[in-house]
Amino acid sequence: MTGNLLTVSTSPHILGRTSLRSMYLEMMIALVPALITGLYFFGAPGLITVLLAVASAAATEYLISLILKKPSTLGNLHVLLMGLLIGLILPPGAPWWLPLVGGFLTVALGMTVFGGNGNYPMNPVLVAWAAMALSWPEAMNAYLEPVALGSGDDWMEAETFLIQLKGDIGALEMFELGNLWLGKTAGAIGATGTWALLAGGLYLVIRRLIPWQVPLGALIGAIGMGLVAVYTDERVAEMGFEEFGAYMNIVWLHLGAGGFMIAAFFLAPEPVSSPVTPWGGFLFGLGVGLMTIIVRFWGSPVEGAFYGVLLMNAATPLLDRIRPRVIGKVVSGA
């Protein structure tokens, strides 16, 4: 072996298999069940919206890399994941330009202005979503009545469960829990398939790609706050439920409605904008769950989960200060 030069570098000399590319790829794979559910019920309009959002995000990143003369980061799929996520939380009946603007805002406003991957303080997908929800409320509410694939019916405009609930508490009795969790309801393309999102999210938790504390905290927060809300809200009280199961049913409806599940498993645990510490992650999730219910019951916006994530993103630096005790650290009494 003489004459051959040996490589000298710092330890460790073996590395794990997970790279950024594989991590983002697996996150996209975990979104596939939700995407399939969305496409099954919303068909061509849904597919076009998602594709336009992904294409717009990728094109924006490519142009920005040209303008800034930096190497493009398209290779690690991060931008594609972001584009997919913004596409999935848009309504299927959105006008053609909405996903284009969404992809652009995600990459340009959400990421690049803050310094790209690793540096943005808030989830870029939700930054773009909030900007659009405030700017074009009609376009962002262009929801469609779900039509199963192959039935040949046309899609009708519809209102989501949460919008109807906002106007009239009686909507609680018009929606069936099973349909809501299956995704057979009006809503954003990828946010309606609750079972599908749950499956994808559990996959991410098992693969340890997202910290388990965040979704757990979100579920506990939403269920706990949901129970508090249904028992204290006068409008619910007027409906005259008597059993605990009936109240709990309302909480389950809320978990399956709107963007809660996609927020709990995909948007809140987004690596860059969520805390890294275990307890910080749990409190972060708890905050998302609480905010979701608080906004839905007593706030003016219809959807609380996304605003909850944005708000807790702002608290991330604070939550990151909750640290476990360092093993072996000597506490000096001096």
Place this chain on the structure above:
Amino acid sequence: MKLLNCLKGIRLPRPPAAAPPSPLPAPEKVYLPLRQHQGAEAAPQVEPGDQVKLGQVVGASDEFEAAAVQATVSGTVEAIVPMPDPAGDKVPTVVIANDGADAWHEDLASPEGLLAGLEQVTATRPSRLLRRVREAGLVRAQVNGRPLHVDLSPPMAPQTYLYMTGIPVVRPIDTLIIKAVDPDPPVCPNQSLMGEAGDELAVGVAALARISGAQRVILALPSGVAAPELSALAAQHEWETASVSQTSYPFANDHLMVLSLTGREVPTPYGEPRDVGVTVQPLSTALDVGQVLATGRPVIERVFSVAGVVKNPGVFRVRLGTPIGEVLEAAGGGPSQAGKVVVGGPMMGLALYDLNTPVTRETGGVFVQSAPQVRHFEDHPCIHCGRCVAVCPVNLIPSELGKLCEFRLYEDAAEQNLMNCIECGCCAYVCPARRPMVHFLRHGKTEVLAGRME
């Protein structure tokens, strides 16, 4: 503690069952560095041209933190040249050409004072046992090990870092942990010795316990490896046994093992197991002590494990001072495209640049990689995913420390407990952005120490 172990750290593949070491013939030349441990250098006691015999002292020093060096072949001293040690620093090294006679030095022949039996050991004063260990130049067989007599003595001065902490500044040692596990698989020199449980081991352990004053002996066995002889010996001598997982890294690390086996937390960054009354010794060191006491001769061999991309990976019994390159050839030769030769193990080892680096008392084995296997770190910003936080065995926030060190805010990093890092490498292993975490943290520690020296 078990629960903590499965939540923290990383899972590594189970190392292959270690076979008993196979002896290698003595090399033509041995290279004996005059410092084979952490501490001071010994002064050469021979000159080029001298004839030396087996076990003759070639380096000695009055410094406390220096271990004597003995010839491991008989022959002629050729030169005293600087040679790299595993860390890459040059150390004056005695080169001896082997004459093949393997004749032991005459002074070592005297039979009186041999301590072959257990009763003799328990009847001998600890100070005398310690002197024997010091004369034999034994070193704790681990990278950055210290001379064994230093390791077993009480601290020279009160440990100032323990002032005002509630930990006794000087605490007698009451527990001896003999570890048959290896911290960095698949380099497993200790595991391969598990079959050699006999009187020598009993003598060695008894002597170590007597010198250190430990009443309690814990034998840390690798989990999932059957060692009937060792368990029987432990039962016979009333040693406690504990099993330590081989696959959950880095829980065979000394400090973490002390925590999980005794519940005592070794104070970091400057603390040692003896600060909490524990001493941890590898199985091979215990065997060496037994051999030294029983034969009166210094140890001339080292159990050396060769793992990774070689034709016949295994454990070999090699003469101290054999160039590592020769051991690799004995193991069937390295890969055609040489990549890395790492002394220690894949997670914490030191990459060699010179294959003439000799086998020393502190090196336990090498891990060989071919060129395509060499992994590269990348220059990507931290994405704050928290995977490093999830695995860090000492509950640091490596992502933040890495960023602080990257941007040269070393003192800020020190405030966030940078100095408590044990450099196990778990954070770098799991980092999806492939950041050179250990490099950042190690560099930061060096800078902090340099800054505090000023």
